[in-house]
Amino acid sequence: MNLLFEICVDSAEAAVAAQEGGGHRVELCSDLLEGGLTPSHGTIETARGRLRIPIMSMVRPRGGDFCYSDIEFEVMRRDLLAAKALGADGIVLGLLRPDGTVDADRTRELIELARPLPVTFHRAFDMTRDPFEALDTLIALGVDRLLTSGQEPSVLEGLDLIVELVKRAAGRIIIMPGGGITARNVAKIAAASGARELHFASLELREGRMQYRNQRVFMGGTLRPPEYGLEVTPPEAVARVIAAAGSR
Template sequence: MSPIYNEFTIEIATTDFESTKNAVAGGADRIELCANLGEGGTTQSYGVIKTCRDRFDVPIYPIIRVRGGDFLYTEEEFACMLADAVNCKDLDCDGVVVGFLKANGEIDVERTARIVEAVYPMGVTFHRAFDRCRDPLEALEQIIGAGCERILTSGQELTAIQGAPLIRRLNEQAAGRIIIMPGSGVRTDNVKALAADTGCTQFHSSLREMIPSKMKFSTPAFVNDAESIRHSGIDPAKVTAFKKALV
């Protein structure tokens, strides 16, 4: 398959080695490597991160997150995430994805900056914790000051389509100082319009679908159990179609 070249960058959120392999085969420009996307993404295992880094040439950004839920972490949780971030640097990843808030809804600038410093010269994306912050325009300046290179956001709405007006405003205020990357609900049939509405050039999607299990045997009690008969995955053709939609 011939490469697709355009002015846009597509980042695909993957959940394991197989989905990463398929996303790369479909033409993903960058990978956000996660586990547990149903919880918003948590840090994958050492083995998965290392194998993906060894096998694929595209930029790989593991998410650094110890649990689902909110983005207010204890000192012990932060220590775990700092260690995971440094581990990704040691594995020669291209960057990490993080997000820290204070209880009052402000960006935890100190913790964000500590991660940026610890993994330098790797890149750092501030993820959709941003969509739960108190003042997104102030937060934008704080995240720039902390040294992040990118913000993943749905414009503080459930989907980036709904949040497009704020995303455009953020992109205009950023003025090239940081990348604003729309994510959440971004699909092949709406990404072109989202690009026009926001002025953004990088887009994030998971393109997840359920893949049937290849198991031939199942015990009776689990014959209809969703986790036993299917798992989350990515079709390379869907990634290619997503990229082509921006050409």
Template sequence: MQLEICVDSVESAIAAQRGGAQRVELCSALSEAGLTPSIGLIRAVRKAVNIGLYVMIRPRGGDFLYSEEELEVMREDILQAAESDADGVVFGLLTRSGDIDLERTRKLVDLARPMEVTFHRAIDMARNADAALEDVIQSGADRLLTSGSAQSALLGAPRIERMVRKSRGRIDIMVCGGVRAESVQEIASNTGASQFHAAVRQEVGSLMAHRPESLHLGMSATDDYSRKVVLIDDVVKLRTALDALAGAELSRSGE
């Protein structure tokens, strides 16, 4: 049972490792579902943790239909991630019609080697999930991140279970979408998956004493004196739930 935690800071990456995660997916701008982090952040996280470090390669928010100029940015970011000792990269590309952009995805996968590649939730936006799964497999990606094209993994469990069965031995399926300590065992049981991705962040307050009350750096509703981080205890709870499930399966197999 493998656990990957989505992080956007050194602090959160350390908490993920201490809590028992096998990997972190490093992003910036999680409010936009994750963009490519800076080289400085990648290198700082690499120094801070020795678990798997997978870097998001996404040049902008919005859809996954990229121009040639944006694709060049992605190529350069992949090379920079490799030079920074990342273990893998995470990306996804679609065509205008909602299919996997197989040709360009395959080229990026080849460029990324020997790093591993996770094709992210762009697949959940594809028009045909079954065809998209086969295309991602053909691209050479090592892992696929999905919620089963649903808002949560519990809602998408039937489709995820089908993907796990169809892909077995050809690509790893990693489940995301509301993966929490209280839900992960049900998700695992309903899908047959053994890899899970979670964004378990909690809001923490600022230590700043001076706070201009009449000024906001973002929208007026934005709290400039709070941020979200991963807490060790939340990762531990997830890890404990997964380990308990794995232990129960091992006991049943030995009966």
């Protein structure tokens, strides 16, 4: 089975590691603790200069829900155009209306700005009120790819819906499962889902380089990794998942 693996990364360094581990494409973000936000200009440009594989650049201005104000939407427009100018190979986005439907008007506007680049609609889909209604909307809008965990916390839990989405899509949009894919479950997910593209992150906590450490101070919120620890993407962790899938 030929599978394409997209690796979710939150830095240029992690993007390089994903490539070294055999990833076929990266989704480039910042702040994976928030589920992935827009990467900085410097991150996109540095990654572009070091990668041979395609870069899908996230456009998400903040954490939380996917219903955006006019100002936030202006930020998204500008970030999309910047990513395009910096050499991104595609755009990842997701916008919803207060009633839990896809914000078709704004999504269409961003797709038009992104072209000719491909567009992925991210896991905002998993927050929609009706997955099949949302799927039909995305197909009608011309979205190229849908990232989903099947409206459950993980792909394994949402597998039944993912199978149905793949069937209903019938090749009109790529269904890309993502969320909780590991070396332990990737073969099962690949075989059961019928999907040909899979999305995962491989993160490990490593000690930082600081020798002097002020343990009284921390820079983030209460839910945080250790102040002197770093979440990194080891190439070997990426390679383990790909090898476990048994893909060619």
